Amino acid sequence: MILSEQKPFDEILTYLEKDKNVFIVGCEGCAQSSGSGGPQQVAEMKQKLTEAGKNVTGTKSIDFLCEKALIKSELKGKIDQLKAADAILVMTCGIGVQCVAAAINKPVYPACNTVNLGGTRGEWKGSERCYECGQCLLYHTGGICPLTACTKSLVSGACGGANNGKCEVSPDRDCGWELIYNRLKERGLLHRLNEMMKPLDHRKLMPRPEMMSTPRYGLENPPKAEKPAEEVKA
Amino acid sequence: MSLQSKLESGKFAVSCEFGPLKGTDTQEIQENIEVLKGKVDAANVTDQQSSVMRLCSLVTSALCVQGGLEPIFQVTCRDRNRIALQSDLLGAWVMGIKNVLALTGDLPDLGDHPQAKGVFDLDSVTLLQAIARLNEGFDLAGNELKGKPAFFPGAVVKVESNTEAAAELQIAKLQKKITAGARFIQTQAVYDAETFEKFMQRVEKFKVKVPVMVGIIPLKSAGSARFMNANVAGIRVPDTLIAKMDAVAKEDRAKTGIRIAADLIKQMKPMCQGVHIMAIGWEKRVPEIMAEAGL
Numbered sequence: 001m002i003l004s005e006q007k008p009f010d011e012i013l014t015y016l017e018k019d020k021n022v023f024i025v026g027c028e029g030c031a032q033s034s035g036s037g038g039p040q041q042v043a044e045m046k047q048k049l050t051e052a053g054k055n056v057t058g059t060k061s062i063d064f065l066c067e068k069a070l071i072k073s074e075l076k077g078k079i080d081q082l083k084a085a086d087a088i089l090v091m092t093c094g095i096g097v098q099c100v101a102a103a104i105n106k107p108v109y110p111a112c113n114t115v116n117l118g119g120t121r122g123e124w125k126g127s128e129r130c131y132e133c134g135q136c137l138l139y140h141t142g143g144i145c146p147l148t149a150c151t152k153s154l155v156s157g158a159c160g161g162a163n164n165g166k167c168e169v170s171p172d173r174d175c176g177w178e179l180i181y182n183r184l185k186e187r188g189l190l191h192r193l194n195e196m197m198k199p200l201d202h203r204k205l206m207p208r209p210e211m212m213s214t215p216r217y218g219l220e221n222p223p224k225a226e227k228p229a230e231e232v233k234a
Numbered sequence: 235m236s237l238q239s240k241l242e243s244g245k246f247a248v249s250c251e252f253g254p255l256k257g258t259d260t261q262e263i264q265e266n267i268e269v270l271k272g273k274v275d276a277a278n279v280t281d282q283q284s285s286v287m288r289l290c291s292l293v294t295s296a297l298c299v300q301g302g303l304e305p306i307f308q309v310t311c312r313d314r315n316r317i318a319l320q321s322d323l324l325g326a327w328v329m330g331i332k333n334v335l336a337l338t339g340d341l342p343d344l345g346d347h348p349q350a351k352g353v354f355d356l357d358s359v360t361l362l363q364a365i366a367r368l369n370e371g372f373d374l375a376g377n378e379l380k381g382k383p384a385f386f387p388g389a390v391v392k393v394e395s396n397t398e399a400a401a402e403l404q405i406a407k408l409q410k411k412i413t414a415g416a417r418f419i420q421t422q423a424v425y426d427a428e429t430f431e432k433f434m435q436r437v438e439k440f441k442v443k444v445p446v447m448v449g450i451i452p453l454k455s456a457g458s459a460r461f462m463n464a465n466v467a468g469i470r471v472p473d474t475l476i477a478k479m480d481a482v483a484k485e486d487r488a489k490t491g492i493r494i495a496a497d498l499i500k501q502m503k504p505m506c507q508g509v510h511i512m513a514i515g516w517e518k519r520v521p522e523i524m525a526e527a528g529l
Contacts, residue, residue: 156359157407
């Protein structure tokens with residue numbers, strides 16, 4: 001799931017400064033779960049924009065705005081409303097905004113910020129987050145991710161900045177490494193603290209270049225098993 | 235005698251530290267060099283401490299070399315990735331800088347550019363590994379260097395922790411830093427000889443022996459001691475010392491603070507291999523503190 005949150009309304013209004021007529025698109029996938037762009041938020045946005053003097057020509061919530069074919073077919077019945085709009089406001093993640101912009105020949109604006117892909121599933125409100133690092137370290141750290149639990153994403157251990165178990169950045173935030181220490185101790189795994197860690201391979205943190213070209217690529221071209229290093233050299 | 239030969243021959247060494255200022259005016263740096271050279275064995279040059287943007291530690295360290303004061307080039311992982319860090323290190327060696335202190339660094343959020351991206355591509359341990367690789371004549375990617383440095387790498391540790399987890403994490407990470415190649419250790423400021431003794435007992439059990447320089451910050455007032463207790467991780471000024479500072483008249487505060495620092499140095503000198511005086515604004519009074527401590 002992709003977690004998004006609405007931008008401040010003032011920021012949205014600045015996008016629409018020169019546009020009177022607006023069409024709003026919502027997403028019934030992740031944005032609905034995030035509470036940022038489902039049917040309820042679309043209705044609220046329509047009311048707020050109307051109060052702010054805008055003319056909302058129409059609204060539509062679609063199952064998944066990451067599906068361009070779906071966007072086109074779902075919006076077929078709304079062509080007149082779309083034509084009447086100066087701009088389209090899309091209430092979902094960055095992928096959804098890009099898909100709508102690719103599918104419809106109009107100025108398309110984001111109403112949300114994409115927060116993270118954070119391992120959030122559905123309505124899950126837990127604190128566990130995934131960094132999508134492509135080199136999972138959870139074996140070494142007692143099942144608590146050092147990349148997301150530590151504000152500096154340190155792999156070798158605590159920085160020493162914690163005070164009373166709280167991170168130097170905020171007294172509201174636990175030191176991730178102290179959480180890791182306590183977990184390892186509880187499970188009898190404290191020896192893991194002594195394991196020397198390599199710096200992260202940041203290539204693995206990025207989407208593979210071929211996947212950056214289109215969100216469908218991964219589905220259409222399943223990754224092949226990597227060749228051993230010797231073979232590649234030869 | 236260099237810091238390295240002094241520590242490696244078992245002599246008691248003295249270091250201090252100062253931070254470059256924001257801007258291109260180097261007068262303050264030159265003044266510090268003049269006051270400190272010939273007095274301390276080496277001076278740490280901080281790397282944009284507290285994430286506040288300043289003149290860089292690399293160039294300031296090079297100015298120290300030119301001025302005859304041996305620098306300890308502080309390098310944090312906050313602002314540079316592994317390419318820039320290795321490149322700066324090679325540059326440092328070319329400029330005659332031999333001592334490097336490897337630190338993780340504070341988060342940018344704490345400084346004057348909180349919008350900046352914290353890099354942390356390496357951390358203090360993997361930076362020490364990088365320095366060790368450069369000393370062997372290779373970079374982190376395994377490529378051979380044409381001309382190699384012979385750095386004397388150091389690391390830091392906190393002696394005081396207010397949770398068991400923090401204390402144990404410090405010991406575990408110190409062990410890793412030594413494994414990664416740290417050859418001298420400077421500690422965060424210590425105000426309690428007993429705590430320091432217990433800490434040193436643990437360090438003495440390590441398989442590899444590394445000289446430890448105990449950190450000293452002279453107290454300026456009871457208020458600043460309370461502030462450090464509340465806000466600086468790893469610093470705990472005992473109430474007895476705060477009371478001493480509270481009891482003296484304003485004009486005698488500096489003298490008392492310096493006397494307390496000197497007493498602490500005298501108490502802890504037999505337990506370790508050196509002292510690191512962080513005077514924080516009182517850099518020019520470091521010789522006075524040393525004289526009072528009989529160094």
